[in-house]
Every structure is written in structure tokens, then in C-alpha cells.
Amino acid sequence: MQTHILGYPRIGSKRELKKACEQYWSGKISGTTLEEAGKQIRFQNWKTQQEQGIDLIPVNDFSFYDQVLDMSLTVGAIPERYAALVEKKFSSLDLYFAMARGYQKEGLDITAMEMTKWFDTNYHYLVPEFTADQSFSYHSSKVVEEFKESIELGIKAKPVLIGPVTYLWLGKEKTDGFEKIDLIHNLLPVYLEILKELVENGADWVQFDEPILGLDLSEKEKDAFLMVYKTIRKTFPKLKTLLATYFEGLNDNTGLALSLPVCALHLDLVRNPEQLEELVPQIPENLSLSLGLVDGRNIWKNDLEQSLRILNNAISILGRDKIMIAPSCSLLHVPYDLELENKEDILFPEIKRWMAFAKQKLKEVTLLQELSLPNPGKNQLLEFEANRNAMANRKNSDLIHNKAVKLKVESIAPADDKRKSEYASRSILQKNFLKLPLLPTTTIGSFPQTGEVRKWRSQYKNGFIDKKTYQGLLKEATETVIRKQEEIGLDVLVHGEFERNDMVEYFGEQLAGFTFSQYGWVQSYGSRCVKPPIIYGDISRPKPMTVFWSTYAQSLTKRRVKGMLTGPVTILQWSFVRNDQDRATTCKQIALAIREEVIDLEKAGINIIQIDEPAIREGLPLRKSAWESYLKWAVQSFRLSSSGVSDATQIHTHMCYSEFNDIMPSIAAMDADVITIECSRSQMELLDAFADFKYPNEIGPGVYDIHAPRVPSKKEMVQLIKKAQDVVPTAQLWVNPDCGLKTRKWEETEKALKLMVEAAQELRETE
Ligand code: GLN
Numbered sequence: 001m002q003t004h005i006l007g008y009p010r011i012g013s014k015r016e017l018k019k020a021c022e023q024y025w026s027g028k029i030s031g032t033t034l035e036e037a038g039k040q041i042r043f044q045n046w047k048t049q050q051e052q053g054i055d056l057i058p059v060n061d062f063s064f065y066d067q068v069l070d071m072s073l074t075v076g077a078i079p080e081r082y083a084a085l086v087e088k089k090f091s092s093l094d095l096y097f098a099m100a101r102g103y104q105k106e107g108l109d110i111t112a113m114e115m116t117k118w119f120d121t122n123y124h125y126l127v128p129e130f131t132a133d134q135s136f137s138y139h140s141s142k143v144v145e146e147f148k149e150s151i152e153l154g155i156k157a158k159p160v161l162i163g164p165v166t167y168l169w170l171g172k173e174k175t176d177g178f179e180k181i182d183l184i185h186n187l188l189p190v191y192l193e194i195l196k197e198l199v200e201n202g203a204d205w206v207q208f209d210e211p212i213l214g215l216d217l218s219e220k221e222k223d224a225f226l227m228v229y230k231t232i233r234k235t236f237p238k239l240k241t242l243l244a245t246y247f248e249g250l251n252d253n254t255g256l257a258l259s260l261p262v263c264a265l266h267l268d269l270v271r272n273p274e275q276l277e278e279l280v281p282q283i284p285e286n287l288s289l290s291l292g293l294v295d296g297r298n299i300w301k302n303d304l305e306q307s308l309r310i311l312n313n314a315i316s317i318l319g320r321d322k323i324m325i326a327p328s329c330s331l332l333h334v335p336y337d338l339e340l341e342n343k344e345d346i347l348f349p350e351i352k353r354w355m356a357f358a359k360q361k362l363k364e365v366t367l368l369q370e371l372s373l374p375n376p377g378k379n380q381l382l383e384f385e386a387n388r389n390a391m392a393n394r395k396n397s398d399l400i401h402n403k404a405v406k407l408k409v410e411s412i413a414p415a416d417d418k419r420k421s422e423y424a425s426r427s428i429l430q431k432n433f434l435k436l437p438l439l440p441t442t443t444i445g446s447f448p449q450t451g452e453v454r455k456w457r458s459q460y461k462n463g464f465i466d467k468k469t470y471q472g473l474l475k476e477a478t479e480t481v482i483r484k485q486e487e488i489g490l491d492v493l494v495h496g497e498f499e500r501n502d503m504v505e506y507f508g509e510q511l512a513g514f515t516f517s518q519y520g521w522v523q524s525y526g527s528r529c530v531k532p533p534i535i536y537g538d539i540s541r542p543k544p545m546t547v548f549w550s551t552y553a554q555s556l557t558k559r560r561v562k563g564m565l566t567g568p569v570t571i572l573q574w575s576f577v578r579n580d581q582d583r584a585t586t587c588k589q590i591a592l593a594i595r596e597e598v599i600d601l602e603k604a605g606i607n608i609i610q611i612d613e614p615a616i617r618e619g620l621p622l623r624k625s626a627w628e629s630y631l632k633w634a635v636q637s638f639r640l641s642s643s644g645v646s647d648a649t650q651i652h653t654h655m656c657y658s659e660f661n662d663i664m665p666s667i668a669a670m671d672a673d674v675i676t677i678e679c680s681r682s683q684m685e686l687l688d689a690f691a692d693f694k695y696p697n698e699i700g701p702g703v704y705d706i707h708a709p710r711v712p713s714k715k716e717m718v719q720l721i722k723k724a725q726d727v728v729p730t731a732q733l734w735v736n737p738d739c740g741l742k743t744r745k746w747e748e749t750e751k752a753l754k755l756m757v758e759a760a761q762e763l764r765e766t767e
């Protein structure tokens with residue numbers, strides 16, 4: 001029985017790779033120094049895994065930016081627009097980063113490759129681009145180089161490749177007249193070349209990541225699976241192939257997966273534990289099973305007793321030799337090392353006892369292996385005992401359980417998630433009460449978070465300035481932003497969000513049931529990392545969270561100030577969530593806390609309240625069959641949070657960039673009075689979903705892109721608003737930027753907003 005992992009985090013335990021990449025991009029270090037930093041991280045990762053006793057250590061899970069981009073370079077899928085850089089003899093590193101980040105220098109302006117979410121995670125990959133005449137060639141030998149590097153260190157590692165069928169699935173068809181899956185015949189020969197080189201260099205095992213085996217597949221995709229893995233088997237009869245599935249169970253693809261001539265099949269038994277029972281009796285003679293027992297997506301300790309039960313059961317049917325133990329998926333999605341957390345006021349010791357980061361998960365994998373032996377060692381038994389105690393302690397801890405909160409969720413009444421009246425009557429009340437002009441102008445919430453603002457926060461957090469001084473500075477910033485908005489002529493103002501570090505963390509810090517880490521970083525994309533809050537227990541709101549800042553801002557102006565909150569689904573989605581109760585219940589607890597805040601804001605005289613929900617779409621399950629039940633509780637949670645106010649109070653929501661087409665009924669069911677969305681980059685195309693649906697409430701389609709410093713012209717914005725007016729009645733439209741302005745500079749922000757207000761005024765006059 002072997003232990004292995006599918007992949008390890010690679011940003012470095014203290015984000016060394018992030019820092020090195022950013023230094024390289026700003027010209028402060030050389031390519032060689034960056035390469036060296038990468039090498040150090042790989043070595044350190046391998047060493048850690050070796051020390052923890054992992055048998056099969058992965059290579060090629062390392063990446064300077066993204067493993068899908070690595071694969072595109074490996075198979076030579078380099079879009080035409082980068083040809084100029086190849087001609088200029090760019091180093092492979094610079095070409096790589098140009099594809100990841102775009103290139104605007106020396107008269108060139110080449111856009112980056114598109115980025116999108118890696119399945120249902122918060123990791124983003126760079127989308128491969130395919131054309132009808134797409135050809136592939138063996139271009140970068142990164143995987144072979146890294147394999148050789150491991151051999152030199154005396155580790156016979158297991159190279160990891162994104163499987164060819166999943167690789168094609170991840171990409172985008174950039175021209176008409178073909179189906180990307182048909183490219184498999186061009187792509188497979190390149191994979192065979194890579195495998196040949198790996199085999200020649202001594203590779204025993206190769207891991208193929210094919211997570212799409214957990215999704216709804218077309219007949220062509222199924223055929224491709226058979227063709228690919230039969231060919232690989234035929235070409236390399238001695239190579240041990242491991243097919244890795246994760247994030248979903250195999251379900252109706254079980255038969256297909258079991259018919260593929262591979263040596264081992266990896267299953268995500270955290271996401272879908274039931275599949276094992278169905279699968280085990282059908283396992284073909286020569287197939288080993290890799291049991292993904294340790295959660296690669298969350299930070300909780302493994303329940304060893306429960307895992308051991310599953311493991312021993314599998315052993316009794318299949319025998320030890322046919323079983324491998326692993327985490328459920330790559331450990332890329334969890335932080336490095338829990339032992340780095342040493343501040344008890346940040347992460348409570350009792351909660352820390354229930355947790356495991358990547359390094360601790362390695363240990364869990366090897367412990368399971370040892371505990372399944374007929375006579376486990378004494379130390380292992382002690383560890384087992386400690387684990388059992390931690391589990392029991394967590395189950396009964398007062399920190400987790402709050403009877404009042406549980407009761408509140410249980411007694412949610414049917415009327416609680418409904419506004420008092422239908423939108424049609426609310427809208428009349430709101431129009432009379434709020435007295436806003438046609439095409440009202442507003443922003444999405446945050447204003448530039450300058451270096452200064454961030455400095456105040458870090459000075460305050462590190463004890464260099466006291467609370468009063470900090471608040472004084474924030475008050476000044478808030479007053480300035482109110483004056484600026486008045487001067488610009490916006491209709492509905494915001495307080496600017498200067499007091500917030502992050503739209504989820506800010507609320508987590510004030511809600512009971514959340515804790516935090518110092519080094520719990522996870523890669524989001526490239527050098528960008530996030531440190532998700534940790535939801536460990538029942539959630540409640542000890543006291544108002546935003547009323548102070550919203551009412552302070554309102555006291556400074558006669559215009560209306562919009563209250564600003566993050567919605568329950570987004571708070572859930574961007575945190576590590578407790579796994580001892582279903583997500584729906586946790587989400588409803590958050591919803592009730594936000595509801596209290598909404599009611600308090602209204603009481604304090606704030607009559608326009610925005611509840612941001614950019615993460616609703618990304619929470620969708622991978623299988624369509626599970627969408628309905630998710631959408632039901634997600635929408636209900638939003639409605640619970642927003643329905644405690646009177647009809648005249650106007651509820652806004654903001655959803656960033658989302659595909660709305662296939663979830664339009666649910667978006668409408670959220671029943672926000674106003675929804676703002678990102679639209680400018682799609683030239684208002686996203687609005688069509690709302691128009692086709694005849695969406696009845698108000699909409700603010702973003703009229704300018706806030707992701708770049710560029711100031712749009714008034715004419716451009718007028719045109720975009722007109723485009724919106726073509727599909728949505730003017731009385732239903734708002735005018736606003738695409739998203740919050742926190743990453744922008746003041747200079748461009750003021751200019752752009754002035755022009756935006758002028759654009760709205762010009763169009764009002766023509767009505
Ligand atoms: N209110 C938030 C802001 O303006 C919204 C950000 C978001 O939805 N991503 O920053």
C-alpha cells in the first residue's frame with residue numbers, strides 16, 4: 001500500500017514565490033534569481049513530503065504562475081498574438097509571463113490570456129486558446145526537467161500532467177467551425193512524446209489529472225477518454241498510469257472510468273464518499289484504487305477513525321496491495337503549515353487543535369497507512385488517540401454551539417424571506433420616497449484605498465497608533481470622499497469603505513463563529529493569494545458592524561448615502577467553512593446576522609442598502625443536477641438577509657462579472673430592487689439575459705471598466721447607456737461603474753466619474 005499526494009502548494013510557506021515573482025516583474029531581480037527561488041521551493045516541498053513519509057512525491061505540480069499555462073507551453077499551444085515576442089527572442093520565462101499578464105512595452109500592446117475559475121475552487125487558471133487549424137508540438141520540457149531534478153536528489157517522483165481530455169475541455173474555441181475535442185488527435189502525439197522522454201529518464205508512475213470525469217460528458221469526450229488511455233497503454237505497456245479525478249464523484253461515468261486501461265484510479269472520497277461502495281465490487285483485476293480520504297479543500301483535521309473504517313473495509317475486499325492513500329485533491333487549495341500560527345489572539349488554540357494545513361495533512365495520510373497495519377506502532381496509536389480526543393472536543397465544544405442561533409435558523413418563518421409587497425408596489429413607494437432622477441448615478445462602494453489608508457491600518461494593527469487616532473484618520477478620508485462625490489454630482493453616495501481590509505474579512509472579524517490565521521495563504525492566481533477567514537462555529541452578530549460608518553457618512557451630506565454590506569453566500573464562499581454541518585445551514589446563520597445589520601441600518605436612517613453577492617454564480621455545483629437545490633438555499637439566504645425592511649427601503653445587490661443566462665430565474669428570485677453588474681467589457685452583452693427574461697426590477701449595468709486606469713470618454717459611456725436603453729426601459733436603468741474603485745487611483749477615478757455623471761445628464765435631457 002502506497003501513500004501519495006496529487007500536488008502541493010507552491011507559493012512558499014511565507015509566500016516566497018509571490019515575492020520573488022513580483023520582484024522579477026519590477027526588474028529588481030534577474031531570471032536566474034527567480035529560477036533559484038522556484039528551485040528552493042520545490043526542494044523544500046519534496047523534503048517536507050519525504051520527512052512526513054509520503055511514498056510517491058509529485059513533480060510538475062510546481063508552477064511559476066499556473067499549471068494550465070505550463071501545460072499550454074508544454075504542448076506548444078501559444079496563441080498567434082505572442083509571435084512577435086517569440087521573434088524578438090524573448091526568454092521562455094518572459095514569454096510565459098507575457099501570456100499570463102499581457103505585454104505593454106516597446107510599442108507593443110498584447111493582451112494576456114483569459115483567466116477563469118478552476119472548477120468550483122477560488123483558484124484561477126489561464127484558459128488555453130484553440131483555433132480550427134490548431135497544431136500542437138512538444139515545446140517546453142518543464143515536466144522532464146523537474147523530474148530529472150528530483151532524480152538528482154534521489155527521489156523517484158511521480159510526474160503530474162493535466163490529462164489531455166481535461167486539457168482540451170479547459171480551453172476555449174477562438175474561431176468557428178470546429179469542436180475542441182476533435183483536436184485530441186493532434187494533441188495525443190505530443191503527450192506520447194513527453195511520456196517517452198519521461199520513461200527514458202526512468203519515470204515509473206505518471207499521474208494524469210482528469211477531473212472532468214466527474215462532470216456531465218458528451219459522447220465524443222467519452223470516446224476520447226477511451227482512445228487516449230488505450231493508446232497510452234499500448235505505447236507504454238510498462239508505465240504505471242494514475243488517473244486522478246476530484247471535486248466530484250464519478251456517478252454515471254463510473255463504467256467509463258473503470259473501462260480505461262490505467263493502473264490506478266484516484267477518487268475524491270471527501271466530496272463524494274458514497275461512490276466507493278458502488279465502485280469496489282466492480283473493480284477490474286488489475287486496477288488499484290487511490291482513496292482520497294484527507295480533505296484537500298478544507299483546513300479541518302481528518303477524522304481518522306472514520307477514514308480508517310472506510311480504508312479497512314476497502315482493504316478487506318481488495319487487499320492492501322491494490323490500495324493507495326492520498327488527500328482528496330491537490331493540496332494547492334490549503335495553506336502550508338499550521339505550526340507557523342503562533343498568535344493565540346488570532347487563531348484560538350482550541351480551534352487550532354481541530355485543524356490541519358498541507359504539512360499536517362501529509363502526516364494524516366501516512367498515519368492512516370500505518371494505522372491500517374495489523375499491528376500499528378505505539379506512537380501511531382498515541383496519535384490516533386489524540387486525534388479521537390480532538391474530534392470529541394470539537395463535537396462538544398461551547399465555542400461551536402450556540403443554541404440561540406440554532407433556534408433562530410430552525411424557526412425561520414415562510415414570511416421571513418419575502419419583502420412585504422411585490423416589487424411593482426415597492427418601486428412606487430421608493431420612487432416617491434427617494435425622489436431620484438431618471439438614470440440615477442452611483443458607485444459600487446469602495447473608493448481608492450491608497451497606500452496611506454493601508455498604512456494607517458497596519459499602524460493601528462501593530463499598535464503604533466491608537467483606535468481614536470485611526471478612526472479620526474478614517475473619518476477624514478470618509479468626509480473627503482463625501483465632498484468629492486457631491487462635487488462630481490453623483491446621486492447616491494457611498495462612504496468609501498476605507499475601514500475595510502477586505503469585503504469578507506471585515507465582516508468575519510465582527511461576527512462570532514469566525515477565526516483567522518496569520519499565514520493561511522492560498523493561491524488565487526499568479527502571485528495573488530488570499531487568506532480566507534475560518535468559520536468554525538454558529539454565527540451571530542454581537543453588535544452592529546457598519547452602522548457607525550454609514551451614519552457618520554450620512555450625517556455629512558443631504559444626499560442619500562447607500563449602506564454597504566457583503567452578502568451571506570459570498571461570505572460563505574470566500575471562507576473555509578465548518579464541515580460538521582451543511583453549508584446551507586451555515587449560510588442561513590450568516591444571512592440572519594446580515595439581516596439584523598440591514599434592519600439596524602434602516603433604523604439609523606439609511607434607506608438604500610447594498611448587499612454584495614459576487615460569489616453566487618461561482619458556488620454552483622459542478623453537476624447541473626445539483627444546481628437547483630444550491631440555488632434554492634443561496635437565493636433564500638440572500639432574501640433572508642434583505643427582507644427585514646420596509647417597502648420604501650431600497651435594497652441593492654452587486655454581482656460583479658457573472659454569466660447570468662442559465663440562472664436568470666434565480667437572479668430574479670433574489671428580488672433585489674436594484675442589481676448592478678459588470679458589463680462594459682462585454683459591451684452590454686450581459687444585459688441581454690436580463691432583457692430576454694424581461695427582468696422586472698432595476699439594473700445598473702457597469703458603464704466603465706474599473707480594472708485598468710484608462711479613463712473612458714463621455715461619448716463611449718453615452719453609447720453604452722444607449723445600448724442598454726435599447727434592451728431595458730430607461731426607467732429601470734441606473735448608471736454606475738463596473739465594480740468597486742478600491743484598486744484605482746484618485747486621479748483617474750475623479751475624471752471618469754465626472755464624465756459618467758455628464759453622460760447620464762446628457763441622456764436625461766433627451767428623455
Ligand atoms: N462593495 C464592494 C466594493 O466596492 C464590492 C466589491 C465586489 O463586489 N467585488 O469594493
Ligand code: ZN
Binds near residue numbers: 655
Ligand atoms: Zn464587483
